[in-house]
Amino acid sequence: MNVLSLVMSSSLVLISIFISYYQKLGVEKEIVIGSIRAIVQLTFVGYILHYIFYANSILFTLAMVIAMIIVAGNNAAKRGSGIPHVFYFITISIAFGAAITLTALILFGSIHFRPQEVIPVSGMIIGNAMVSSGLTVSRLKDEVKSRRHEIETYLALGANSRQASQKILKIAIKTGMMPTIDSMKTLGIVQLPGMMTGLILGGVDPVNAVKYQMMVTFMMTSTTAIACFTVALLSYTQFFTKNHQLI
């Protein structure tokens, strides 16, 4: 794709600005800011990746992955605002999920420890874990608020905070995992996912592209499950005192 084609395709943003203006949605400014941010961020990342791929350094690769995790943790933590230490819990959970999945993929020989492979794969799993762990903490917070009476009933019967939270933990973890599970169900039928589309556009045979997409699907599912489970288990403790009292 040449630069002119790219500039012309950017004119499509005008459609969304027009709809926003016509329907008085009041999001024209946000669309413009979002578009500019996307251009600046992607250009910046493009150059960074170009440098890292060229340098082919383990240190730079890991630094890039860690930076992705921190930014993802910071973004997802907004959904859990009010929960003490939520940024650390989400960041740890995303890192944990990503580390297990990446290690497994490398050990299974699905990818090699090269920046060209590790960074895009990390981006996909970290992005997915960011959304799911954000959903998990947000739901956890809502459930504790709306089910205070239920939790106190458990505590009054002699349950500890873990036992009293069993049900809300299940709900919160499930909420975080459902978008990934749902998208898995319609994969290839309703949507041709990002990686597969990219490979097909890049000229790879669709059958081969499907193999990669399958790997991406499995790795996203595992990372999501690990991140949601970990963040829920770390966060629920913040709603209780050490004496199993609901705060």
Next chain:
Amino acid sequence: MKKIKFIDVGFKDHDDVILKDISMEISFGYIYTIIGPSGAGKSTFIKLINRLIDPTEGKILIDEKNIKDYDIIKLRRRIGMVFQQPYLFEGTVEDNIKYGPMIRGQRDTNVDYYLSMVGLDKSYRTRKVDDLSGGEAQRISIARSLANEPTVLLLDEPTSALDPASTQVIEDLVIELKNKLNLTIIWITHNMEQAKRVGDFTIFINNGRLIEYGNTKAFFSNPKNDLTRLFINGKLTKEGIE
């Protein structure tokens, strides 16, 4: 367990004073009813006893030992609590009654025995909780607390959502349980007649302060405090004196 003693107990929620300077004794084996306007601090008072919350001032002793020195989980099993809205867990009546014993590792709970304690026959065992009436659900929540074999039962307005017939059943049941199991009952009620009917002793809390407590008969026939007199005569509400 023989006595609960409150010594200068207070509770603050951030800057809001919910309870202040509560000093009193509760002797075991009796029914204590707690009365007072809405928002007086009655529910907070009983939540302090099973440590769902801790006092921010003063201390509570059970048999001269600070309740903070008891194992909190064991304490909550000894001091059961029944709420205004009986939250029953999904599943059957049996699942609910077995819950307390199950989480402490006991598998052989005699469900029929606890059902009989609340005047229900064993056919209820397999009933789904969604199929129960309000009165039945409240009886199951009492049976569920009894399965922990408590010595004290805290009741937070257990009949306020029930019809008169179900209310009568619960009142009779609680009096019977107290006599049969030598339970100590601490019962919050908004119903003055109910307090007279069931209480051996009555505690009056207003605006976070313990105004008066004593033998129920003397409390209602000859209140010592003017605020108590006003409240009994329906002239003291949450908003103040009418």
